[in-house]
Amino acid sequence: MSTPPVIVIGAGILGASITYHLAARGADVALVDAGLPGAGATRHSFGWIGRSPSDLSPAGELRALGRLHWERLAREVPGLDVHWSGALVWGDHFASVATRDGQAAMREPHLTAPPALSEFRPDDGWLNPTRATEALISAAQANGASVRFGTPVTRLVSSRGGVIDGIELGSEKLNASTVVVAAGIGSSALCATAGLELPMVSSPAIMVRLRAPSGIVRGIVANDLFEARQDVDGTVLMPLDYNKESSTEELMQAGEDARRLFGESFTGAQEAALLSAEIGWRPMTADGEPRVGYAGTPGVYVAVAHPGITLASVIGDAAAEEILTRTARDELARYRPSAEHLDNT
Template sequence: MAARQHVVVVGSGIVGASIAWHLTRDGAAVTVIAEDIGGVATPTSFAWINASWGNPEFYFHFRRRSIAEWKRLARELPGLPLSWCGGICWDLPPDRLEAFAVEHASWGYGIERLDRAAIAAREPYLKQLPESALLVAEEGAVEPAAAARLLLADAEARGAKFVNAAVDGFIRSGERISGVVSSAGIVGADHVVLATGAGSVPLAASVGVTLPLEAPPGLIVHSRPFEKRLNGLVMATDLHMRQTTDGRIIAGSDFGGTDPGADRHATAAALFAKVKESLTDGSRLSMDFFTVGYRPTPKDGFPVIGGCGQDGLYIAVMHSGITLAPLVGLLASNEILTGDADSSLAAFRLARFG
């Protein structure tokens, strides 16, 4: 019998946690190394699961495939904090909104047009209603840090190990990456997965790999828990909101968050005032905290998934980590353990940057 392959996963956000979970399920010996369970960008995400936003058709279908994988993952791992609440949007000019609806409906996205009365029936606590909006019933949200923790806990129950440490670099055996150097010591491996978001850039650079990555900041406000006020995702002009499973209303000027500006506290206060103004009884809401996340975004907007020219090193970095995590975990595990390239990931290789 062949020995189990040992894979070190660097990073514990939603992407790293999904890859670690799938690898463990698929029979690998897995060690996750990270300083914080749940990662850095994941807890600051708006956490919208979708295939929207003007993506080219091939990427739309990839994202929609991952929506289905979230449902598969929920069946395999009961308790995932998912909500298939659907979303309404009117945050584009009417002509662009209609073009989006026609295009995505032709691709199979279930889009429904709502008039003002239907919007009010769906979201009765919204104070400022548009004349029309679009509803995408299949979209949803996840509580991302809780989901990452659940994936990691289940992976540990299946035999994976978690090491609370910083990774400083890699070790080599000949021409192959064969482990990592961490603050807890050297950890050898058959494969190393780098899934640390923006933190992947300096680590990759240490072995001569350039990741063309940007990490724009995004500020999200979080209310204190409150009674039910939103039934689903609301993508209004200059304000995107949802209510979490524990009753917090979270919001940004869009789903990526608000530019925090020079005074983050002032920006957060102004954004939360807009949230309060948008809801009936909004004056009773109070802000608990705000976060500023740095979204790891490859320069062409698409994920970087796969080998990077360094044998033994696999990279998984993307802005759409929340939507794509279960599918990326599934495909990455198969590629790493079998050595077979998956054609559906061909568009996302680092080599496309030349």
């Protein structure tokens, strides 16, 4: 009898990256999602690949590796565009920055009130999260991965005592050599079907999209009032805190306020038009740190991480190696979901 595939549940940026890295290593892998690729948190993401304001939590050390692995992926995955634009940051939120310069006006010439002191982070960049997810999945398919979308997984199943060796899709069952749970905010519920606890406190945020003339924002701009970046087609993205908006009208009002702020902050931005304002849920564990690794029940490998765009590159690479070779990768050692892991942790 042939060995069943590794099944990855979740076609967000994390599941797509894990699937790509498994397939690139020659594994038999199947990717399953309840919806379309990138339709969960990934779709709402700002797409910033970067350090945290303080370089500490969450996942401080892992973020730098995330950047390096995105550089690699941009070289090896067709159609994966990573824009190393750098980020211009200032304000109390970034007060811990070590070096400051007075070059904001040069870096972002359309700012109406460039700050006297700011920090430019040349190593930061961004990608379009949905397009990146699709590119990773296409590359995985080119390496032999199979995909099933629009198919919710109802539970993890075990046909031999205590070992998870398959998934249930309604009335259908698929066998798996390993089940990877990369289901974002759906991960807790799936783990619970195997008796595993994965405490999560997923948090909401609003993503505002504006249509604007291209070339207004050069890179990533972030301060105490707003964050903004502009995609290649001119679309401006502005993530906002969720302030308990409870109707479409209130959400659109939040979007209108962001549009006005954008118009005041950049020259040439007054004609920007609101395209959408939507709530996204960031999959986060109880302490905000990633959880990646075998989960305590044999056969189940968990991958939940924030900030997931920044980290998906390194986690995909490390998770694939751990699953296929059964050796533990050092960079994930701090982030295990369970005390029981691979032998050398």
